[in-house]
Amino acid sequence: MDYPFIQGQTPEISRNGWIKIIIVNIISVFLLASGIIHGILTSILNWIPGFSHGGQNMLYQPPLANVFAGILTGVIFLSINIWGFSSTVGPRWKELFKPLKKNDFWQILKYFILSMVVGIVTGLIANRLFGHEVNPANRIQASHPGAWLVFLEGRVENLFQLLGEEFIAIAPFLALLQLGRLKKWSSKFSFWLALIVSSILFATYHLSTYGYNLGYALMGLTFTRMVLTLPYVKTKNLWVSFAVHYLYDLFSFLLSFLVVVS
DSSP, rough: OOOTTOOOOSSOOOHHHHHHHHHHHHHHHHHHHHHHHHHEEEEEEESSTTTOOSSSTTSSOOOOHHHHHHHHHHHHHHHHHHHHHHHGGHHHHHHHHGOOOOOHHHHHHHHHHHHHHHHHHHHHHHHHHHOOOOOOGGOEEEEETTHHHHHHHHHHHHHHHHHHHHHHHHHHHHHHHHHHHHHHHHHEEEEEEHHHHHHHHHHHHOOOOOOOTTTHHHHHHHHHHHHHHHHHHHOOOOHHHHHHHHHHHHHHHHHHHHHHOO
């Protein structure tokens, strides 16, 4: 089973095609991290009667405008990255996905466990070396009234955002694999170069999430992202790597949610 778009002697996506896709990735990350999309959507939704009113504690009782803006932001982020591929290869972007098979569920479980182990270890090392950085999504406390609803809302947002993140992780991985084939590098060298560079790039995309602490982001996310890419390598199915990524975030946030204290 080969990777989509890069098999054969003639590249199916040109160098400029990959550059375009990755530029689209970068733009989507900027729009997401800067809050531009969320801000525009919130302003629009606030015009709907009843959508602008929240509770006294905005963290646990956000206005409906904020809730729906968060979900729609993830949808738009995903759509932008799908467009990056579809505008380059047309409907063939769907080749990144395949129907799930029985063995895929074993791969999901295996790599989920591995990602949790790697994530915990590298997170502890990052905390020791570069200080403690907290993902803003980890601020809510399970003991607070309304916390579970906010937690579940966040997981709905993740459905779309994390699938979009799989696009921004896999695009440079495939692009570098194709480069290795064209340059006639060894398959092992091409693979490790693509895996490491794409994972480092993925970590840098999360700089704003961790207070622009570069060392923390690189140590805390690069190795975990390498593990999250491996199920795609194994199955050539983005649904599998997305499932592992979603479960990893779900349980990471759940653990933090249950143990966080004031």
